[in-house]
Amino acid sequence: MLPESSTGCSFEDCQDTADWLLSQTAVRPLVGIVCGSGLGGLADVLKDQEAFNYKDIPNFPQSTVHGHAGRLVFGTFKDRTCVCMQGRFHLYEGYPVQKITMPMRLFKLLGVETVILTNAAGGLNQDYEVGDIMIIKDHLNIPGFAGNNPLVGPNDERFGVRFPCMSDAYDRELQQLALDVGSELGYSDFLREGVYCVLGGPSFETIAECRMLNKLGADAVGMSTAHEVIVARHCGMRVFALSLITNKVVSDYNSEKKANHEEVLQTGKQRAEQMERLVSTIITRIGHNNNLA
Numbered sequence: 693m694l695p696e697s698s699t700g701c702s703f704e705d706c707q708d709t710a711d712w713l714l715s716q717t718a719v720r721p722l723v724g725i726v727c728g729s730g731l732g733g734l735a736d737v738l739k740d741q742e743a744f745n746y747k748d749i750p751n752f753p754q755s756t757v758h759g760h761a762g763r764l765v766f767g768t769f770k771d772r773t774c775v776c777m778q779g780r781f782h783l784y785e786g787y788p789v790q791k792i793t794m795p796m797r798l799f800k801l802l803g804v805e806t807v808i809l810t811n812a813a814g815g816l817n818q819d820y821e822v823g824d825i826m827i828i829k830d831h832l833n834i835p836g837f838a839g840n841n842p843l844v845g846p847n848d849e850r851f852g853v854r855f856p857c858m859s860d861a862y863d864r865e866l867q868q869l870a871l872d873v874g875s876e877l878g879y880s881d882f883l884r885e886g887v888y889c890v891l892g893g894p895s896f897e898t899i900a901e902c903r904m905l906n907k908l909g910a911d912a913v914g915m916s917t918a919h920e921v922i923v924a925r926h927c928g929m930r931v932f933a934l935s936l937i938t939n940k941v942v943s944d945y946n947s948e949k950k951a952n953h954e955e956v957l958q959t960g961k962q963r964a965e966q967m968e969r970l971v972s973t974i975i976t977r978i979g980h981n982n983n984l985a
């Protein structure tokens with residue numbers, strides 16, 4: 693059986709889901725947002741909200757992780773129309789990688805042009821502090837090294853080409869815009885630019901793994917985002933992504949510290965306001981057809 697037909701992620705499945713949503717709401721979103729662990733409050737910046745529980749959306753996966761509410765929220769910010777995933781899906785939840793990235797194809801079919809992804813991540817870079825916000829400039833897709841890439845399987849040209857380029861995955865103009873907005877908001881002291889590394893999870897990294905990832909050039913590590921970015925780029929959407937450094941990884945055998953999800957959610961709460969202001973200000977500067985306002 694073809695992977696796409698077995699997971700409900702074919703073009704027709706995604707189109708059915710898009711048609712259903714478009715029949716339920718008058719909002720025609722141009723910006724798609726994905727909230728990372730503990731960052732679901734980002735959806736609250738949207739006005740005139742219309743929200744759908746994931747369980748009520750045809751073909752849609754369910755959120756199983758604490759800190760991911762499981763709601764798709766449509767609304768506007770200033771005059772920008774948005775759709776926001778309050779909760780994402782991860783490999784470790786047991787979904788095939790095609791299923792966890794299906795919402796990106798749905799975004800495309802809803803008319804989204806720009807995707808803004810956020811995540812919680814562990815800081816590998818020794819200069820990073822908890823609470824830093826990292827503009828993702830590139831990624832290391834470790835599951836992809838082992839063949840677990842969301843584009844594996846028959847390619848549907850209606851979404852994109854068989855061999856999409858990824859050297860331009862993270863839009864450089866949007867990165868610059870984020871730096872400018874961050875500076876205007878007085879965030880420069882905790883705004884970074886770096887490389888995000890995705891692992892399968894759900895176990896946190898060993899000390900040896902952290903040391904290796906840092907040597908490989910990763911600044912932050914998490915269990916999401918890169919798969920979504922690949923699928924979003926495959927179908928031609930512009931991508932911008934932020935990591936909130938919620939914890940410093942343990943890379944010293946003398947350390948007593950232990951990575952844990954509670955700390956991740958706690959840091960999310962502490963930086964929620966700045967994350968929301970940064971993202972919402974960036975959204976106000978994104979024009980139609982991918983132009984910057």
Ligand SMILES: O=P(O)(O)O[C@H]1O[C@H](CO)[C@@H](O)[C@H]1O
Pocket residue numbers: 727728729730757780782810811812813893914915916917952953956
């Ligand atoms: O990437 P998001 O969804 O923000 O979540 C991050 O936080 C969780 C670990 O605490 C993992 O799911 C990791 O990927």
